[in-house]
Amino acid sequence: MAIRFRCHGCGAEIDAGVRLAFACPNAGLGDDIDHVLVAENEVSSFSVGNETDPFLRYRAWLSPYRLARSSGLPDTAWFDLVGRLDQALTAVDGHGFRVTPMAEQRDLAGAIGLSGSLWVKDETHNVSGSHKARHLMGVMLYLRVLEATGLPAGENLKARRLAIASCGNAALAAAVIARAAEWPLDVFIPPDADAVVKTRLKELGAQITICDRRPGEAGDPCYLRFREAVAAGAIPFGVQGTDNGLAIEGGRTLAFEMAEEFGRIGTVPDALFVQVGGGALASALAQGLALARANGLLSSLPKLFAVQTAGCAPLARAWERLDGVDLPTAARQRSQFMWPWETTPISLAHGILDDETYDWWATAEGMRASGGSTVVVDETQIAAAHKAGRLHTDIVASATGTAGLAGVIAKPKAGRQIAVIFSGVER
Numbered sequence: 553m554a555i556r557f558r559c560h561g562c563g564a565e566i567d568a569g570v571r572l573a574f575a576c577p578n579a580g581l582g583d584d585i586d587h588v589l590v591a592e593n594e595v596s597s598f599s600v601g602n603e604t605d606p607f608l609r610y611r612a613w614l615s616p617y618r619l620a621r622s623s624g625l626p627d628t629a630w631f632d633l634v635g636r637l638d639q640a641l642t643a644v645d646g647h648g649f650r651v652t653p654m655a656e657q658r659d660l661a662g663a664i665g666l667s668g669s670l671w672v673k674d675e676t677h678n679v680s681g682s683h684k685a686r687h688l689m690g691v692m693l694y695l696r697v698l699e700a701t702g703l704p705a706g707e708n709l710k711a712r713r714l715a716i717a718s719c720g721n722a723a724l725a726a727a728v729i730a731r732a733a734e735w736p737l738d739v740f741i742p743p744d745a746d747a748v749v750k751t752r753l754k755e756l757g758a759q760i761t762i763c764d765r766r767p768g769e770a771g772d773p774c775y776l777r778f779r780e781a782v783a784a785g786a787i788p789f790g791v792q793g794t795d796n797g798l799a800i801e802g803g804r805t806l807a808f809e810m811a812e813e814f815g816r817i818g819t820v821p822d823a824l825f826v827q828v829g830g831g832a833l834a835s836a837l838a839q840g841l842a843l844a845r846a847n848g849l850l851s852s853l854p855k856l857f858a859v860q861t862a863g864c865a866p867l868a869r870a871w872e873r874l875d876g877v878d879l880p881t882a883a884r885q886r887s888q889f890m891w892p893w894e895t896t897p898i899s900l901a902h903g904i905l906d907d908e909t910y911d912w913w914a915t916a917e918g919m920r921a922s923g924g925s926t927v928v929v930d931e932t933q934i935a936a937a938h939k940a941g942r943l944h945t946d947i948v949a950s951a952t953g954t955a956g957l958a959g960v961i962a963k964p965k966a967g968r969q970i971a972v973i974f975s976g977v978e979r
């Protein structure tokens with residue numbers, strides 16, 4: 553059986569064994585369609601394993617695993633691929649992927665004036681210190697399956713370098729996974745990138761390119777250089793669904809873990825608040841929770857609230873314009889809803905200042921399906937969430953990583969049971 557991906561904008565279908573399931577083949581035509589490939593055939597019921605590594609536990613939910621099995625690889629071959637990467641991750645970063653903890657945080661709830669329950673999923677101890685590595689592990693496993701099966705989509709793969717434009721958690725995640733897989737990586741960063749991140753990227757063996765703005769050039773120079781590298785043959789190893797639809801999938805494991813945990817506790821939160829930059833995290837959660845519900849892990853969907861800062865809120869702007877518009881229509885008129893934020897923003901939560909919410913569409917779909925919305929927070933709320941997180945939990949998360957909680961502070965009456973994700977260890 554072919555493992556198919558379908559573009560949610562133009563409907564193009566690809567077979568992930570024949571063609572790389574990264575960008576839609578029709579992307580770049582300038583047709584104003586929002587092109588993002590999403591895995592198909594996902595309604596059949598999936599089983600959950602008893603392993604603690606999410607890439608084993610939820611393997612039946614992952615298209616690289618289904619591709620491996622449909623191409624004749626046995627279950628043990630997947631364990632072998634995941635296990636070898638796990639060992640290498642332990643050597644590079646101290647540990648591999650394990651289900652991350654989620655706990656009720658009563659002190660924190662009290663400190664921000666909530667009377668109900670507040671659940672915090674802690675991603676700060678995940679591989680490379682944030683959830684970002686989940687997205688890229690999904691991509692790496694796909695590459696490994698293509699190598700192991702010799703499928704046509706994998707032709708000449710090892711001669712191609714990986715590429716990412718980022719100077720934060722995504723770059724660190726890419727560098728850790730690339731190093732574990734011994735695959736060369738190019739990272740495109742701005743001249744003012746954080747020195748600690750730069751040092752770690754170098755330690756991990758990533759090749760850094762500093763991207764100055766060229767005269768007369770519009771748009772983010774790092775992203776432009778990344779696009780050039782991909783056009784010249786590099787593998788897009790970033791977390792934006794527009795360039796690599798498959799990257800969203802690995803992030804869904806976070807939603808599966810939360811769904812299972814809520815099943816064990818016997819509750820479904822009324823609302824999930826998520827900090828949104830490029831939108832990969834929120835769209836992965838939206839898709840993952842919908843899948844978990846379709847497979848009986850969740851009895852209902854928590855309302856998805858997408859949190860952005862007042863200084864940079866392209867998704868909130870799109871959300872307002874989406875009022876009364878059906879989503880398939882919106883996907884064919886992208887520029888009416890999503891375009892780069894015009895001003896250069898500043899925020900304590902600097903990791904969510906992406907000038908576009910690349911994965912806006914699937915996030916909007918998730919907000920609509922669950923009755924959620926966007927929430928715009930100011931710097932006082934961002935700072936208060938960060939401070940409360942540090943004082944009232946033992947989780948050492950950055951202000952970017954606690955920004956979802958700022959949304960709870962801004963919208964305290966969203967429900968009795970609230971969930972947030974703390975990600976991005978403070979460096």
Ligand SMILES: Cc1ncc(COP(=O)(O)O)c(C=O)c1O
Pocket residue numbers: 682720721722791827828829830831832833834903904906952953975976
């Ligand atoms: C810690 C943390 N949380 C959340 C996000 C938001 O993720 P996304 O860009 O997928 O919206 C980021 C992005 O950099 C991040 O570093």
